[in-house]
Amino acid sequence: MAKDKNKTITVNEIEYNLDDFTDEQKVLLNHVQDLERKLNNAQFNLDQLMVGREAFIARLAISLEAPVEAIVVDEDAA
Numbered sequence: 001m002a003k004d005k006n007k008t009i010t011v012n013e014i015e016y017n018l019d020d021f022t023d024e025q026k027v028l029l030n031h032v033q034d035l036e037r038k039l040n041n042a043q044f045n046l047d048q049l050m051v052g053r054e055a056f057i058a059r060l061a062i063s064l065e066a067p068v069e070a071i072v073v074d075e076d077a078a
Contacts, residue, residue: 007018009029021029 008015009018
């Protein structure tokens with residue numbers, strides 16, 4: 001016996017059959033899903049940027065803590 005698998009989605013705790021959606025509802029759902037993907041990608045990129053920023057801050061801090069070489073002043077040139 002073939003099992004009938006309807007595509008469903010839950011919105012506000014109510015389950016809806018996608019086959020019953022109007023064309024407009026399908027378009028709206030596609031927008032929601034596309035925006036969700038974009039938000040996930042943006043969060044991924046933000047995570048990378050934040051880690052990169054922290055790495056550069058750490059490198060800057062290390063370079064600022066390094067001993068400064070003494071500047072040799074040639075008193076005869078003055």
